[in-house]
Amino acid sequence: MIFLLALRNIARNRKNSAIVALLIAVIVFIFFTGNSIIQRSNLSLHEAFIKSLTGDVMIQKKADVSMNLFGANTPVIDEFFVIPVFPAYEAVMDIVRAESGIAEITSQVSGKAYLDVYGVRSPALLCGVDSRTYFSMFPGIFLNEGRTLRAGEYGAMITLDRAQKIEKETGIYPRIGDPLLFTSGGNLGFKIREVPLTGIFNYQNPGLFMNEIVIIDPQTVRVLNSIQVASLQEISHDNPRQTASLFSFDIDDIFNMETSISLPADEEDFSVDFLMGWLAESPAGNDANQAGGDWNFIIINLNDNVSSNAFIKSLNKKIDLYGVTAVDWRTAVGSSAILLLLIQVLFNAGMFLVCVTGVITVINILLISVFRRTREIGTLRAIGSSDFYISSLILQENIILSAVSGAAGILAGLVFIRWINATAFNIPNELVASLLGGSLLRLDFIPHTAFLSFILAIILGVIVSIYPVHVTLRIEPVEAVRQG
16 A cells, blocks of 8 residues: 555656656666676676685785785885795695685796897796696686796796787797896896797786786796705705806806805806806706795686685685785785775765765755655554554665666666677777777676666665655644645
8 A cells, every 4th residue: 555655656746757867877877887897897807816815815924914926015115025935835835725715826936037038138027837737727828829837947038919019120030939038136146048938828817917928947047036945956065166167157156246256177168158058058857946945926716606705714724823824816826816806995985975865955955855745644643553654655666766777777787788898999098908908999798787786776765765754743733734
C-alpha cells in the first residue's frame, strides 16, 4: 500500500522528481565511468606487471623506505638509494618453498647502469635473473630474436623498443652476439662490463619504464653493483698463478683510485687493447654464484585461488625474524602503480565533493516538495497516520527515485563505454597509454563498479531523505485545516 502511494506521489510531483532523478543519475554516471576507466587501468597494470616482472608477491630486505624492484619509491632519495642484499637467502627460501599456494619462485638481483651500443649511450634498468626459473614464470615476455639467457651464461637481452631506437640513431639494428658495454659508478669507482647480446624481446604490455629494462646474467649485475660474491669456485685453486692474475686484473681494482695495479712480469705491456680483450672474455662458470645468496629479491607467483594479501600477511609472520618482508605487486612496481592508486583516491575524493553538492541541492528540492504537500501530510496525521507510516512513505519515494536514477546512470555509462570502444580512439600520450594498457582506448564493463554505483545511488536516496522526513514529522494537523 505504501509502495503504490509512493509511486503515485512521484508521478504527481513530476517536475521535482525529474530534477532529483537527473541530479542523482549524473552523479552515478560520473562515478561509474570514472571508476571504470581507473579500474581498467588498474587491471591492465596488474596483469602486465604480474605476468612480466613482479609476480604476485616480492620478498625484500627491510629498509627505512619503501622499495621497489629498482630502487626507492621516494623519488627524492631514489638517485642515492642502494638496494640492500638479501639476508639469510637460503633460510628464507626454505620457508617459502614450504608454503602452500605457490605456483613458481625465482630470484633477482637488480641494478642501474649505462648501456653503450654502437656509440649510443642510454640508461638501463638491470634485471639479473636466475635463468632456470625466470622465463617460465613470466609468460608476458615474448622473444623476438635470438634466445633467452641460459643458466651460467654471461649475456644480456634488450627490449625491441630499445633496439629500434638504436637503429633509428645509428642506422644499425643490433645483431645477436654483438657486444653490449655496461658502465656504472659509485663510491668504489667506475665499473665496466662487456657481455654479448643474446636476445631481443618485448613485453605483452609495456609499463611506464619497462622498455628501459635489460635482462642480464646476475653475476654481471653483482660486479656493477659492487656486490661481493662469497663463492669463488670459478677460480682454479690448483693454479696459484691464475688466482693471482685474476685478482690483479679485477676490473674493480683497475678503476679504484685508491688501489694500485700490480701486473705480473709477463704482462707489463698493459694497453687499451689488452683491457678490451680481457673485458670481452666471458667464460660461463659453473653457476655456483648464480644459485648463491647474493640476490636482492625473491619473486613469487601464486595459484589463481590464493589471495595475495592473506598470503603476504601469513608469510611475514614467519620471515620477520630474518630481516625481510613480503610486499605486493604494487609496491614492487613503484611509482607508476602508486600513481594510479593516488589518481583513484583523488578522483573519489572529488566525487565525494560532487556528492555533497548534489545532496544539498536535492535536499532543498525535497524540502520545497514537502512544503507544497503540507495539506496532504497534515490530513494524514489528522486521520491517525503514525510517524513511522509518514516517514516510510517519504523514504520509499526517495529510494524508488534513487534506484531508478542509479540504474539510468549506469545504463548511460554502458552506452558511453560502448561508444568509446566503437570509435577506436587512439591515445597519443605515452604515459596515459601505458596506464590504460595500450595506445587504443578500450573500456570494459566491470560488474563490481556497477554494483558500487547502484549502492551509491541508494545511499544518496537515504541521506537526502533524513532532513525532509524530520521536517515532515513536524507538520501538525492544524496546518492542513488552515490551508483548507
